[in-house]
Amino acid sequence: MTRKQTNRRSREAADRAERLIANYRPLPGVADEFIGPDGAIRPHWMRFVETMADLGPAEVQHRFALADRHLADSGVVFRVYGEENGDERPWPLSHVPFLIEPKEWARLEAGLIQRARLLDAILGDAYGEGWLAADGALPAAIIAGSPEYLRPLVGARPVGGHHLRFYAVDVGRGPDGRWWVVSDRSQAPSGAGYALENRIALSRALPDIFRSFNVERLAGFFQDFRAGLNALNRHEETRVALLTPGPLNETYFEHAYLARYLGFVLVEGEDLTVRDDTVYMRTISGLKRADVLLRRLDADFADPLELNPASRLGVPGLAGAVRQRNVAIANALGAGLVEARAMLGFLPGLARRVLGEDLILPNVATWWCGQTLERDHVVAEFDRMVIAPALGGSVPGLLDRGAMLGSAITPGHKAELIRALGRRGADFVGQEAVKLSTTPTWRGTGDEARLEPRPSILRLYVARGRDGWTVMPGGFCRISDQPDARAVTLHQGGASADVWVLSDEPVAETTLLPSPDKVALQRVTSTLPSRAAENLFWLGRYVERTEAALRLVRAIAGRHVDAEHDGAAVVERLDAALAEAGSVDDDEHATPSARALAILTDRGAFNTAPRLAEASRRAASVIRDRLSPDAWRCVADLEALMQQPLEGETDSDILERANAALRLIAAFSGLVHENMVRQHGWRFLETGRRIERGLAIARAVRYCGMSGRPGELDALLELADSHITYRIRYVMLPARVPVVDLVLLDSRNPRALAFQAERIRQLLLELPAHAPAGLLGPADRLATRLAAETGTADAAALGIDHILGFERDLMRISDEIALAYFTHRRPAEPAEGTA
Amino acid sequence: MLYDIRQTTRYRYAAPVPFARQVLRLLPVARAGQRVIAADLVITPAPTERHDGLDFFGNRITTVAFAFPHEALTLETRARVAVEAGPPLDANATPAFEQIRDQAVADTDLGPTSPVHFLFASRAIAIDEAIGAYAAASFPPGRPILAAAFDLTRRIKADFAYDPTATDVTTLPGDAFAKRAGVCQDFAHVMIAGLRTLGLPAAYVSGFLRTLPPPGQPRLEGADATHAWVAVWCGRDIGWVGLDPTNGVQVAEDHVVLAVGRDYSDAAPVDGVIVTSGDHELDVEVDVVAVA
Numbered sequence A: 001m002t003r004k005q006t007n008r009r010s011r012e013a014a015d016r017a018e019r020l021i022a023n024y025r026p027l028p029g030v031a032d033e034f035i036g037p038d039g040a041i042r043p044h045w046m047r048f049v050e051t052m053a054d055l056g057p058a059e060v061q062h063r064f065a066l067a068d069r070h071l072a073d074s075g076v077v078f079r080v081y082g083e084e085n086g087d088e089r090p091w092p093l094s095h096v097p098f099l100i101e102p103k104e105w106a107r108l109e110a111g112l113i114q115r116a117r118l119l120d121a122i123l124g125d126a127y128g129e130g131w132l133a134a135d136g137a138l139p140a141a142i143i144a145g146s147p148e149y150l151r152p153l154v155g156a157r158p159v160g161g162h163h164l165r166f167y168a169v170d171v172g173r174g175p176d177g178r179w180w181v182v183s184d185r186s187q188a189p190s191g192a193g194y195a196l197e198n199r200i201a202l203s204r205a206l207p208d209i210f211r212s213f214n215v216e217r218l219a220g221f222f223q224d225f226r227a228g229l230n231a232l233n234r235h236e237e238t239r240v241a242l243l244t245p246g247p248l249n250e251t252y253f254e255h256a257y258l259a260r261y262l263g264f265v266l267v268e269g270e271d272l273t274v275r276d277d278t279v280y281m282r283t284i285s286g287l288k289r290a291d292v293l294l295r296r297l298d299a300d301f302a303d304p305l306e307l308n309p310a311s312r313l314g315v316p317g318l319a320g321a322v323r324q325r326n327v328a329i330a331n332a333l334g335a336g337l338v339e340a341r342a343m344l345g346f347l348p349g350l351a352r353r354v355l356g357e358d359l360i361l362p363n364v365a366t367w368w369c370g371q372t373l374e375r376d377h378v379v380a381e382f383d384r385m386v387i388a389p390a391l392g393g394s395v396p397g398l399l400d401r402g403a404m405l406g407s408a409i410t411p412g413h414k415a416e417l418i419r420a421l422g423r424r425g426a427d428f429v430g431q432e433a434v435k436l437s438t439t440p441t442w443r444g445t446g447d448e449a450r451l452e453p454r455p456s457i458l459r460l461y462v463a464r465g466r467d468g469w470t471v472m473p474g475g476f477c478r479i480s481d482q483p484d485a486r487a488v489t490l491h492q493g494g495a496s497a498d499v500w501v502l503s504d505e506p507v508a509e510t511t512l513l514p515s516p517d518k519v520a521l522q523r524v525t526s527t528l529p530s531r532a533a534e535n536l537f538w539l540g541r542y543v544e545r546t547e548a549a550l551r552l553v554r555a556i557a558g559r560h561v562d563a564e565h566d567g568a569a570v571v572e573r574l575d576a577a578l579a580e581a582g583s584v585d586d587d588e589h590a591t592p593s594a595r596a597l598a599i600l601t602d603r604g605a606f607n608t609a610p611r612l613a614e615a616s617r618r619a620a621s622v623i624r625d626r627l628s629p630d631a632w633r634c635v636a637d638l639e640a641l642m643q644q645p646l647e648g649e650t651d652s653d654i655l656e657r658a659n660a661a662l663r664l665i666a667a668f669s670g671l672v673h674e675n676m677v678r679q680h681g682w683r684f685l686e687t688g689r690r691i692e693r694g695l696a697i698a699r700a701v702r703y704c705g706m707s708g709r710p711g712e713l714d715a716l717l718e719l720a721d722s723h724i725t726y727r728i729r730y731v732m733l734p735a736r737v738p739v740v741d742l743v744l745l746d747s748r749n750p751r752a753l754a755f756q757a758e759r760i761r762q763l764l765l766e767l768p769a770h771a772p773a774g775l776l777g778p779a780d781r782l783a784t785r786l787a788a789e790t791g792t793a794d795a796a797a798l799g800i801d802h803i804l805g806f807e808r809d810l811m812r813i814s815d816e817i818a819l820a821y822f823t824h825r826r827p828a829e830p831a832e833g834t835a
Numbered sequence B: 001m002l003y004d005i006r007q008t009t010r011y012r013y014a015a016p017v018p019f020a021r022q023v024l025r026l027l028p029v030a031r032a033g034q035r036v037i038a039a040d041l042v043i044t045p046a047p048t049e050r051h052d053g054l055d056f057f058g059n060r061i062t063t064v065a066f067a068f069p070h071e072a073l074t075l076e077t078r079a080r081v082a083v084e085a086g087p088p089l090d091a092n093a094t095p096a097f098e099q100i101r102d103q104a105v106a107d108t109d110l111g112p113t114s115p116v117h118f119l120f121a122s123r124a125i126a127i128d129e130a131i132g133a134y135a136a137a138s139f140p141p142g143r144p145i146l147a148a149a150f151d152l153t154r155r156i157k158a159d160f161a162y163d164p165t166a167t168d169v170t171t172l173p174g175d176a177f178a179k180r181a182g183v184c185q186d187f188a189h190v191m192i193a194g195l196r197t198l199g200l201p202a203a204y205v206s207g208f209l210r211t212l213p214p215p216g217q218p219r220l221e222g223a224d225a226t227h228a229w230v231a232v233w234c235g236r237d238i239g240w241v242g243l244d245p246t247n248g249v250q251v252a253e254d255h256v257v258l259a260v261g262r263d264y265s266d267a268a269p270v271d272g273v274i275v276t277s278g279d280h281e282l283d284v285e286v287d288v289v290a291v292a
Helices: A003-022 A043-055 A057-073 A102-126 A140-145 A192-205 A207-212 A219-230 A252-262 A318-323 A335-339 A347-355 A372-380 A411-427 A530-561 A567-581 A592-601 A609-622 A629-643 A651-675 A680-704 A710-719 A723-729 A736-745 A753-766 A778-792 A800-821 B097-105 B129-136 B145-159 B173-179 B184-197
Strands: A077-079 A088-090 A098-100 A166-173 A179-185 A241-243 A265-267 A272-275 A278-283 A286-289 A292-295 A328-330 A366-368 A385-389 A428-432 A438-443 A450-464 A469-471 A476-480 A494-501 B002-017 B019-027 B034-044 B049-054 B060-066 B070-083 B202-209 B226-233 B240-244 B255-261 B270-275 B280-290
Touching: A003 A043, A003 A450, A043 A057, A043 A098, A043 A207, A057 A192, A098 A102, A102 A166, A102 A179, A102 A335, A102 A347, A102 A450, A102 A469, A140 A411, A179 A335, A192 A207, A192 A252, A192 A450, A192 A476, A192 A494, A219 A252, A219 A292, A219 A450, A219 A469, A241 A252, A252 A265, A272 A318, A278 A318, A278 A530, A366 A372, A372 A411, A372 A428, A411 A428, A411 B097, A438 A476, A438 A494, A450 A494, A530 A567, A530 A592, A530 A609, A530 A629, A530 A651, A530 A680, A530 A710, A530 A800, A567 A592, A567 A680, A567 A710, A592 A609, A592 A651, A609 A629, A629 A651, A651 A680, A680 A710, A680 A736, A680 A753, A680 A800, A710 A723, A710 A736, A723 A736, A736 A753, A736 A778, A753 A778, A753 A800, A778 A800, B002 B019, B002 B202, B002 B270, B019 B034, B019 B070, B019 B255, B034 B060, B070 B255, B097 B145, B129 B173, B129 B184, B145 B184, B145 B226, B145 B240, B173 B184, B184 B202, B184 B226, B202 B240, B202 B280, B226 B255
Parallel strands: A098 A494, A241 A265, A241 A292, A292 A328
Antiparallel strands: A077 A088, A166 A179, A166 A450, A272 A278, A278 A286, A366 A428, A385 A428, A438 A450, A450 A469, A450 A476, A476 A494, B002 B070, B002 B280, B019 B060, B019 B270, B034 B070, B049 B060, B202 B226, B202 B255, B226 B240
């Protein structure tokens, strides 16, 4: 490259940098991250803009697309709460990170740790001696009035000594340039997993920039947090469990992601049981002690016996186990108490009273209206304040959606609020309305690309590690879509950004401290909760059942296209098999083609391909922590594909769709086969598939393997994917006995029934035995017999009754597995009809 | 007054229950004006686990678990309790209700009898502006708390119909208020909702009521039932005073306290999680016999 070219290039880059920021105008009266109070661009930001400009517009687009694809491929979604079907949204990433300088970070870090110490101490007192209330430092009514003050936990001392172990703070930069705490999250803070994903996505897309900026790494924080929890695991019968409300929760993705990342077992309430004030996990090897729970379930729902009786997500008796100090829960049940907004007004005084220190980070000025002077102040300044619920998320009838700007409240509503303030002031706070700082976001592409300011808020995390509090050097930045929005939440549309804490020195690639819990090598992961086993089993069954339905559909559609075969009679048999497999209305779908189409596309009837694909996805969604992202992707793609309308209704359209879906299933099978470690989870998945495949081939033989007509036998070979083997073995037209022998009884043919039976027998032998004294369990006995019978049967002598007997045995094996390993459990989606 | 109390609660399940875990509040404890001379709870069949203890509000709770299939459950309480009414109160000499409101929210005690626990919405009782407006008619400015609360007690007795078919155990106070009908639990809930909406602390009390026999006749065995009423906080000096809106009376020696809480869900005699596919039948018998 000549000097001249280099010069021109850097001049172009300089021009691009200039264009990127030419129209960047901070909002009046609002602090900005990019442009300092002196009107000059902050140096670290300028460096970032120049680096991006150096990349060139095409490269920038490419990099951003890479980051987006990473997030989509990892299945990063958040769910709109309470909607069962689908509404999972891709996670919007704002590609410009939020940059924080080392000096500023040091102060934030100190402020966060101080706050964690303070809130933990307040919780200890509120659930303990109550001194802070008694001496007037904190009104007793604020504690007693919080819906998160859980009375059954009063007097319970948490195992490990801390109510708080994972804590998040929402902070924003105020107009004066200082950081302010907007709210505290002590119940079960979300977002840390998303922060990790954002980090991975962006650091992979901008690896060179990421390295050159000396960005602090996140891994050490999580390792320390994990070590802190592992240290509480005294019996080590199970790993630390992450207790989730389940796949319908809006942040379920994150629960599964964190469980996998931290090496914890993902459990729902049903996976746990309390016996004699001790918590056990139901596993395929029986009940195992669970010593430590990382809780993502709201505390009130954690125990229907002593807390919310309407909860179906909790563990009856859990509060009792906590009182007996038989389980450590992070955060402790009741830790949500310190989220109450009314607390904010008292924290400066409490910091001096409890810690003997001034608060390093101020919080939003807050007036609790349970006090006369404060209430009068709020009433007088009503229009300049935010009026908010003091103790919970809402005040029914008055502040149904939480906080409101005083100036935005209608006169009639204001009159009601002021009357309520007089009678029940304790339910309300007035808060200073804070305008958050703006941070640069990337808008447009190519030469049109510009940086524009948008309001933002940071969520930062503090965890209890092995030896004390530790702060995540990074976080989760929420960015508003609207230039003037004050409240930033993702429900209102918006994006998230990675938070880069910059260091003056190069940052080590990997964390410095070896985590003590990582040293011992392990080849076996012992704890498989029964519910996870059951969902793996059903995932296997549903995927295989989808495949069988698709193969039948394909065979029917192919018979029409391919005139060489004697279509009608064969199609009739295939159609009968299809009618048994699926269940679409006979009257509505008079022809085999119409039925094949219905099985392929009907989302209303049972056991159609779209319904089966959906059932597969649901079963998979419950055990996402146990599937690789690629395998999950296959199942999700399969469902998505089956939901799409067909382009046309011809046999070619049907064939194309069936083939596309079968390819996805083949990919899933390949991933499971090649990438899943041979542990119990894999065995359940595999057993489910083998049972279902055995059922499908037995059924196919009953319909197409009994008459001996060549067309039917040809179809049977196709269904069993055994054409080539047959042709190599027998240089002749399909004949009944050799075909049936090949697809049913040849234990070396991976599609044959005998092969499935033998595999099932071997798989069951490797599962934890529930049969006493070394005797075979009922499932083992059935499988052993079935393997022996199919392995020794004579194809010429095999009648329909024999085959029906094989199918019954397979279904009984399924039932016995359920009894032995999943008792009292429902599958993710109960299967209609069969099994 | 000395009472012998016998309460028998029988559950019959349509299908065997393989597992159950329950919290029972079926044993009285000593409280101001009440002494427990003897109290015993017999559970049939014998549970797999049983723990006796006190809950936050000082109620005696028995936590039981049954880890075997059972088709019936019988809970039998026997107790001898002495009840002594305190010196009569001059309702008109109690503090103005506004003063009670300010005192309650500023109370510094977090203990179980502190008014702060009884000021706010609870699981079964929401703050309800409609009930608040109804209650407000008894609370003109400056009226002494007990006089006003007693007036509200009598108005509920007069305005509401006692009708067991109008409501069930899960009925919310707003619904019972709209119907102006219900049973003791509903009347207590409505009164508490009214008081709390006005910023006044009110507690839910469950227990037994001795039905006074008509003159010259023997009292009817088994005619009594589990009862519920309200306790209103009348300031630090007086404390809690019982008011019974079902009967329109102030509580004296005819009421025996079983459990106290913010609402029915804190004081429910039987609360639990059972694994079952079927329905159940419930039958409760109570005898409260004055022995001296």
